[in-house]
Amino acid sequence: MQTLLSQLLRDSDEYTLWIADENSKALLSAGIHFAGSLLSNRWDIVCAAEATGIPANFCDFELGSKGEKYTRIVYPVSKEKAAVHHVINAAAEVLQYGGELLLLGEKSSGIKTYAQKAAARLGSPKQLQKHGNDYLSTSVFHAGKTGVPLEDTDYTRLRQPEALDGLWSKPGLFGWNKIDVGSALLVRELPQCLPADNTADFRVVDLGCGYGYLSTQLASLLPSREKLYIQATDNNAAAILACGKNFQARNIHGTVTAGDAGSEIRTGTAQLVICNPPFHQGFQVEGDLTDRFLQQAARILCPEGTALFVVNEFIPIGRKAERLFQKVELLNKEHGFCVYRLTKSNIETVKYRAN
Structure with missing residues (x-):
């Protein structure tokens, strides 16, 4: 996945958001060229990004907290379904018209199902490509054609189980x-x-x-x-x-x-x-x-x-x-x-x- 992710990031503009997981350390350590900004819920990833000069935000997947709008969101899917659903839902709020949500993952990550759900949420035909053992889902945001939000277990809310x-x-x-x-x-x-x-x-x-x-x-x-x-x-x-x-x-x-x-x-x-x-x-x-x-x-x-x-x-x-x-x-x-x-x-x- 690192090769595919690296290529997508190099080809992105300054209005791209990279939602980075723990597997991003290798790319950051190698000094990847990336013109956009990074968001991660992991402290070490944010520190590594800032050390390379990439603007980074440490938060619990709080997309658009400062009113940003993006042309592209690049997201290697998380292990937890609620987090992935939350990000897909939020993408419909923070992408510019015609902006892309790119989801990456291996078959075992649930990427095929997420590709279908992201397409429905953003009002886009499903696009899923295989790259070796990895898959890339591309969903284009069409305002006015968006589907209902995905069930994300009310991801942002603290509660008392x-x-x-x-x-x-x-x-x-x-x-x-x-x-x-x-x-x-x-x-x-x-x-x-x-x-x-x-x-x-x-x-x-x-x-x-x-x-x-x-x-x-x-x-x-x-x-x-x-x-x-x-x-x-x-x-x-x-x-x-x-x-x-x-x-x-x-x-x-x-x-x-x-x-x-x-x-x-x-x-x-x-x-x-x-x-x-x-x-x-x-x-x-x-x-x-x-x-x-x-x-x-x-x-x-x-x-x-x-x-x-x-x-x-x-x-x-x-x-x-x-x-x-x-x-x-x-x-x-x-x-x-x-x-x-x-x-x-x-x-x-x-x-x-x-x-």
Whole structure:
């Protein structure tokens, strides 16, 4: 898909919008020539675009938020159907008359169905071309001929799914309307990782926070702790919106910030890191994601700090963590998940170095 996408972007004008996914990093790193602007719901992609001089907007697929009109929208389709439907709907509002919506994807992405839906929404005949293993759908916007909006699960709205016990979430997040089994297992191990001194400062970092489940559960275990500060971070714009809403609704002292696996957090500032790292990037399994989260956790923790990770049992986090942490403990293995406690340095070593 990279070759096809690269060609489409090079041939686009300054009024083209590129909706970029995680697979766009390679093109950005190669310094692709693109005259238009980029939009992404991923913080790292926006940072990579800005580093190459491409105007970029980090948001949750908020097309046309500044009143822009485009001649072309180029969109490698997302994994989540609600997001794709939302973008197709929005294209009918932000394309100039005769403007094009170009959807790209492999057969397994649902591209054939999306091509038909986009054509109907924009009032255009279906155009679908095969390029190797990839498909390109071209739909032309005809005002006055547009079809009814697609069902997008009311994509932009924050809501409180019944399964989340009052927490706010939204489409655009993995498992947005349920409690992740791995995260629930991690929460069970939290009490043994909390300090006994209830008066001391306690700074926690939630890496890859999602809608904030781990942070809110930790805060509920320490309801009277005045010096608890939680810094939650995620690469996904929908996560920032939902987690921020939950911090506000539950009066949690802390911040919710965008970042790439915790890249924006200062070194050596946390006593505890909690993390349920993703291992998928869109349609692909990304092998180095766990390594990046482990490296950032080790950097963020203070010398005597602890990290609590939960991962799928097939990820060899124990072996990966040994290079970065003094002590690696498997606390639980259940339902296909493993919970590990990772200690950066033991207390005896810290005291010895201080003397």
